[in-house]
Amino acid sequence: MERSITQTTFLKPPSKQLTRVAGYARVSSGKDAMLHSLAAQVSYYSDYIQKHRGWSYVGVYADEAKTGTKDSRDNFQRLLADCHTGKIDLIITKSISRFARNTVTLLETVRELKGLGIDVWFEEQNIHTMSADGELMLSILASYAQEESRSASENQKWRVKRNFEDGIPWNGTMLGYRHNDGKLTVVPEEAETVRMIFDYYITGMGVTAVMKTLNANHIKTRYGNPWCKSSVMTVLRNYTYTGNLLLQTTFREDYLTKRTLINNGELPQYHAENAHEAIIPLETFNAVQAEIARRAAKHTHPGSPQKVYPFTGLLTCDICGKHYRRKVTAAGPVWICATYNTLGKAACPSKQIPEETLIAVTAEVMGTDNFNAEALHNKITDIRVAEGNTLVFCFKDGTEAVKRWADRSRVESWTPEMRDAARKKTLERGER
Numbered sequence: 208m209e210r211s212i213t214q215t216t217f218l219k220p221p222s223k224q225l226t227r228v229a230g231y232a233r234v235s236s237g238k239d240a241m242l243h244s245l246a247a248q249v250s251y252y253s254d255y256i257q258k259h260r261g262w263s264y265v266g267v268y269a270d271e272a273k274t275g276t277k278d279s280r281d282n283f284q285r286l287l288a289d290c291h292t293g294k295i296d297l298i299i300t301k302s303i304s305r306f307a308r309n310t311v312t313l314l315e316t317v318r319e320l321k322g323l324g325i326d327v328w329f330e331e332q333n334i335h336t337m338s339a340d341g342e343l344m345l346s347i348l349a350s351y352a353q354e355e356s357r358s359a360s361e362n363q364k365w366r367v368k369r370n371f372e373d374g375i376p377w378n379g380t381m382l383g384y385r386h387n388d389g390k391l392t393v394v395p396e397e398a399e400t401v402r403m404i405f406d407y408y409i410t411g412m413g414v415t416a417v418m419k420t421l422n423a424n425h426i427k428t429r430y431g432n433p434w435c436k437s438s439v440m441t442v443l444r445n446y447t448y449t450g451n452l453l454l455q456t457t458f459r460e461d462y463l464t465k466r467t468l469i470n471n472g473e474l475p476q477y478h479a480e481n482a483h484e485a486i487i488p489l490e491t492f493n494a495v496q497a498e499i500a501r502r503a504a505k506h507t508h509p510g511s512p513q514k515v516y517p518f519t520g521l522l523t524c525d526i527c528g529k530h531y532r533r534k535v536t537a538a539g540p541v542w543i544c545a546t547y548n549t550l551g552k553a554a555c556p557s558k559q560i561p562e563e564t565l566i567a568v569t570a571e572v573m574g575t576d577n578f579n580a581e582a583l584h585n586k587i588t589d590i591r592v593a594e595g596n597t598l599v600f601c602f603k604d605g606t607e608a609v610k611r612w613a614d615r616s617r618v619e620s621w622t623p624e625m626r627d628a629a630r631k632k633t634l635e636r637g638e639r
Contacts, residue, residue, distance in 0.1 A: 225263035231300040232269040302331035382429040391483040398486045450485030517580035525593040527555040
């Protein structure tokens with residue numbers, strides 16, 4: 208029998224597309240132990256997904272110290288954004304309570320993801336949201352999780368209320384004190400810093416000057432950070448330094464939003480006299496509050512709305528990320544980085560821009576002879592101030608324009624008074 212050989216082509220079977228899988232982890236406390244738990248969850252999901260056949264590892268999205276009742280979890284929002292852009296097919300998370308304790312938020316999110324064809328697997332409950340009975344089980348279990356959150360919140364409120372009634376402080380995180388067995392005890396070296404701040408202010412220094420003095424002397428806040436204006440003001444307004452306590456000045460709106468609100472009479476307040484050792488005499492504290500009010504009244508003009516300038520909110524410092532603000536100097540108005548203006552060149556070595564220079568450069572970039580504020584806001588979203596006298600204009604259509612600006616000469620920055628003084632000095636030299 209004659210052998211026959213025929214050339215043929217074998218087609219490869221279509222390769223099955225890998226399922227793109229992401230993990231989500233969250234802890235609701237910023238304590239070291241909890242953050243260690245978060246790191247363990249991230250490591251577990253990374254290893255678990257990458258070792259699973261048929262899965263493609265997208266990443267693990269993790270949020271620290273955020274509650275499951277809020278929609279503002281940064282990495283959770285990033286996870287949803289990546290789902291919308293088609294990067295993920297399956298999400299794995301430990302339990303329903305890690306994903307969301309709010310039933311409404313949970314079901315809305317799951318339905319949103321189901322509409323995109325994305326499955327969520329809750330390991331602890333072994334529920335796949337794409338399954339037929341997944342949503343029913345989720346609804347029941349999420350209701351339990353939400354009730355658990357409400358119950359824990361009510362128990363916490365009851366405990367805090369009892370402590371307030373007994374004159375026990377809520378915490379001891381302020382500079383100068385530590386919380387020990389329900390009492391505030393003085394930390395001597397920190398108490399000296401508190402007294403220094405009060406002394407500086409009552410003798411005429413402004414909050415900015417106090418801040419700069421503390422930072423120049425390498426004196427740190429309670430947690431070892433540099434001082435800012437708000438942290439100085441927090442010390443100056445803290446009634447606890449008088450040895451007395453005013454409790455429940457704020458409260459939580461509810462267990463879902465967890466927003467902190469100022470207590471304007473919605474709940475009772477509690478005043479405890481001589482609750483602990485004072486750092487500041489009551490008379491000094493009251494004098495400082497009166498001085499704060501006096502200075503505020505001096506610089507406040509009732510009825511006059513705050514003026515908004517064309518570049519307000521548009522200029523961003525490329526070095527520190529803060530916005531530029533308008534400042535009137537002897538040489539005229541300039542735009543200056545907020546960090547540089549408050550903390551000086553050591554904190555941010557950016558440069559101030561004369562307003563007339565900024566206007567001229569902007570008009571040139573916009574292709575107009577004259578500056579037009581309305582056109583500016585219609586076309587530009589942001590102006591980055593980079594090093595080397597460089598401005599980066601970001602347009603709404605996604606394009607950018609880079610423009611350098613020139614420093615003014617020293618003579619150009621002189622005021623009429625400075626010119627007169629220079630002229631007089633010249634004449635005096637000529638007469639000698």
